[in-house]
Amino acid sequence: MTVFIIRRLMQSGLVLLLMSLIVFFGVFAIGDPVEIFIAADADQAERERAIAALGLDRPIWEQYFFFVANALKGDLGRSFVFNMPSIDLILMRLPATLELALVAVAMSVLIGVPLGMYAGYRPDSVGAKTIMAGSIFGFSLPTFWVGLMLILIFAVELGWLPSTGRGELGTFLGVQSSLFTWNGLSHLFLPALNLALFNISLVIRLTRAGMRENLPMDYVKFARAKGLSQRRVVLVHVLKNILIPIVTVVGLEIGQVIAFAVVTETIFAWPGMGKLIIDSINNLDRPVIVAYLLIIVIMFIVINLIVDILYSILDPRVRLGDMGK
Amino acid sequence: MTLEVRNLQTHFHTKAGVVRAVDGVSFSVAEGKILGLVGESGSGKSVTGFSIMGLVDPPGRIVGGQVLFQGRDIVGLPEAEIRKLRGNRIAMIFQDPMMTLNPVLKVETQMIEAIRAHADVDRKTAWTRARDALGQVGIPSPEERLASYPHQFSGGMRQRVAIAIALLNKPDLIVADEPTTALDVTIQGQILYEVQKLARETRTALIWITHDLSVVASLADEICVMYAGRIVERGSVDEVLDAPAHPYTAGLIGSVPSRNAKGQPLTQIPGVMPSMLNLPSGCAFRLRCAHADARCEVAPPEPVGPRGVRCVRPLAGPRTGAAA
Numbered sequence: 001m002t003v004f005i006i007r008r009l010m011q012s013g014l015v016l017l018l019m020s021l022i023v024f025f026g027v028f029a030i031g032d033p034v035e036i037f038i039a040a041d042a043d044q045a046e047r048e049r050a051i052a053a054l055g056l057d058r059p060i061w062e063q064y065f066f067f068v069a070n071a072l073k074g075d076l077g078r079s080f081v082f083n084m085p086s087i088d089l090i091l092m093r094l095p096a097t098l099e100l101a102l103v104a105v106a107m108s109v110l111i112g113v114p115l116g117m118y119a120g121y122r123p124d125s126v127g128a129k130t131i132m133a134g135s136i137f138g139f140s141l142p143t144f145w146v147g148l149m150l151i152l153i154f155a156v157e158l159g160w161l162p163s164t165g166r167g168e169l170g171t172f173l174g175v176q177s178s179l180f181t182w183n184g185l186s187h188l189f190l191p192a193l194n195l196a197l198f199n200i201s202l203v204i205r206l207t208r209a210g211m212r213e214n215l216p217m218d219y220v221k222f223a224r225a226k227g228l229s230q231r232r233v234v235l236v237h238v239l240k241n242i243l244i245p246i247v248t249v250v251g252l253e254i255g256q257v258i259a260f261a262v263v264t265e266t267i268f269a270w271p272g273m274g275k276l277i278i279d280s281i282n283n284l285d286r287p288v289i290v291a292y293l294l295i296i297v298i299m300f301i302v303i304n305l306i307v308d309i310l311y312s313i314l315d316p317r318v319r320l321g322d323m324g325k
Numbered sequence: 326m327t328l329e330v331r332n333l334q335t336h337f338h339t340k341a342g343v344v345r346a347v348d349g350v351s352f353s354v355a356e357g358k359i360l361g362l363v364g365e366s367g368s369g370k371s372v373t374g375f376s377i378m379g380l381v382d383p384p385g386r387i388v389g390g391q392v393l394f395q396g397r398d399i400v401g402l403p404e405a406e407i408r409k410l411r412g413n414r415i416a417m418i419f420q421d422p423m424m425t426l427n428p429v430l431k432v433e434t435q436m437i438e439a440i441r442a443h444a445d446v447d448r449k450t451a452w453t454r455a456r457d458a459l460g461q462v463g464i465p466s467p468e469e470r471l472a473s474y475p476h477q478f479s480g481g482m483r484q485r486v487a488i489a490i491a492l493l494n495k496p497d498l499i500v501a502d503e504p505t506t507a508l509d510v511t512i513q514g515q516i517l518y519e520v521q522k523l524a525r526e527t528r529t530a531l532i533w534i535t536h537d538l539s540v541v542a543s544l545a546d547e548i549c550v551m552y553a554g555r556i557v558e559r560g561s562v563d564e565v566l567d568a569p570a571h572p573y574t575a576g577l578i579g580s581v582p583s584r585n586a587k588g589q590p591l592t593q594i595p596g597v598m599p600s601m602l603n604l605p606s607g608c609a610f611r612l613r614c615a616h617a618d619a620r621c622e623v624a625p626p627e628p629v630g631p632r633g634v635r636c637v638r639p640l641a642g643p644r645t646g647a648a649a
């Protein structure tokens with residue numbers, strides 16, 4: 001286990017280094033931010049002063065090494081636009097995105113797994129067929145359209161739920177989040193559902209497939225032959241086997257949900273990282289873009305590590321020492 | 326009588342038609358006795374076993390007959406009632422030990438739940454009983470093994486675990502569905518010996534399902550030979566093996582090596598089992614039978630009594646069931 005984690009951390013460091021190279025040079029290729037900041041009528045001297053202030057007059061290699069050296073000290077550069085450390089800027093927005101992603105993933109599991117289990121347990125029932133048809137919509141309708149429809153129905157027509165912003169924040173154990181107030185939760189509901197819809201469908205289909213695959217297996221019949229209740233057979237024996245692929249997918253979902261939050265955050269005016277990155281791309285605020293991408297990479301690395309550890313807990317046949325070789 | 330099966334019919338209603346997997350099977354097993362249920366693969370042995378357990382899944386259904394367990398018909402009992410018997414009074418051992426244990430649950434979990442499904446005992450007591458059961462079937466250091474997962478056992482050891490689970494609640498009847506078929510011969514022998522010993526000691530009635538006559542020869546008291554969902558011959562082990570009356574039984578005996586027939590070539594039953602959807606009229610075996618003639622085109626009478634054969638032209642042995 002320890003060996004596995006150490007090896008994994010070393011691999012992660014390498015991945016991070018490569019990603020920083022790609023991101024840094026990639027972002028460089030997309031345009032010159034100076035054009036955006038400097039008034040069109042500025043003279044040459046003013047221009048050069050601005051460029052020097054941003055460090056943009058150095059050769060790109062030097063800029064990169066400067067960036068890496070600072071990054072190792074926890075400094076990912078200053079935002080051109082906000083003139084504050086880009087990492088602070090992102091960390092300020094991170095809780096909003098994380099709470100949105102977390103609630104969306106929780107929804108996909110809490111709704112997707114029971115529905116999928118039912119659909120797999122009684123595949124010929126009307127309920128199962130309705131669930132499966134619904135999951136096709138969840139897969140194929142575009143997020144932004146569903147988001148607009150949710151706003152239209154629940155916020156505009158029915159007036160049940162708010163559709164913009166985070167609402168009131170509550171503080172619990174020093175963490176500020178809209179999870180801790182009713183008002184905040186009501187603000188969270190629609191965007192989280194919007195973000196979750198695709199994943200709910202994915203989890204439903206995955207769970208159903210797992211049920212269909214596991215129910216005819218001998219171990220299920222043997223468990224029944226022991227005289228166990230159907231409840232215990234399905235909720236302990238079968239569910240534990242199905243959870244293995246679900247954990248993997250849900251883990252990857254967290255990363256994907258954070259990345260996709262861009263669309264949902266824009267529609268629901270959710271003040272998270274997604275909205276920040278869109279604004280930063282518009283302004284070519286390079287340090288923010290780079291910092292954002294690197295933080296996303298780190299997040300994926302951490303999530304994958306957690307998924308692998310969970311995987312080994314759930315499936316005794318997997319030994320962590322053998323993984324990641 | 327521990328178990329009496331009367332005219333059991335279990336059919337599968339498939340898209341292609343009705344599969345009469347078990348079609349009028351009758352037999353009985355007394356306390357402490359071992360019945361060998363023999364037949365080629367596909368003859369309906371497993372479905373018979375599952376019918377006794379009440380574990381026939383759709384599209385299959387018991388459409389007729391009775392399964393009298395200690396005198397009570399358990400066909401069509403409410404699920405909650407039959408569950409009280411399953412794993413408690415009637416236990417089953419499956420064919421493939423690699424598939425019968427849940428791969429993600431520890432052996433102790435799978436044993437303790439089997440005890441606690443039927444008895445109101447605490448985990449500690451259940452654990453002790455599980456440990457003793459593992460020891461009983463010859464698993465070394467049972468305390469440690471209880472905390473293991475199935476993949477940490479060999480095939481033979483896993484089957485011992487399955488047998489230990491079947492024995493946990495001291496059932497009155499065990500249905501063993503080809504439990505040694507997937508194992509190699511030495512382990513097969515050990516398990517046969519131990520199960521026989523345990524069944525005799527506890528006076529458990531045992532139905533041993535197999536396609537291999539040589540297995541039941543040393544084990545069973547009585548034999549029922551199944552073909553295409555029906556019992557074609559029954560009798561004591563000696564009667565059936567020494568003087569088979571049905572040509573199918575004789576064919577099965579001729580196809581396994583034996584001490585008596587050393588040096589003689591093994592014979593094979595020609596052809597394969599016909600599709601259950603498309604059985605010939607009359608005797609289901611007649612198209613593969615060297616002795617068949619025009620009389621075989623009408624269905625032979627039901628074998629009745631302890632020694633019987635479903636054949637109008639039996640070999641040696643008894644006359645047709647009707648006359649017996």
Ligand SMILES: Nc1ncnc2c1ncn2[C@@H]1O[C@H](COP(=O)(O)OP(=O)(O)O)[C@@H](O)[C@H]1O
Nearest residue numbers: 337344346365366367368369370371372373601
């Ligand atoms: N789920 C099922 N659907 C349709 N037919 C089945 C099903 N299960 C078993 N059968 C039929 O029942 C017959 C007997 O099967 P089985 O009892 O498993 O044979 P055996 O155990 O003697 O090898 C087979 O011919 C098979 O076609």
Ligand SMILES: [Mg+2]
Nearest residue numbers: 370371502503
């Ligand atoms: Mg079978």
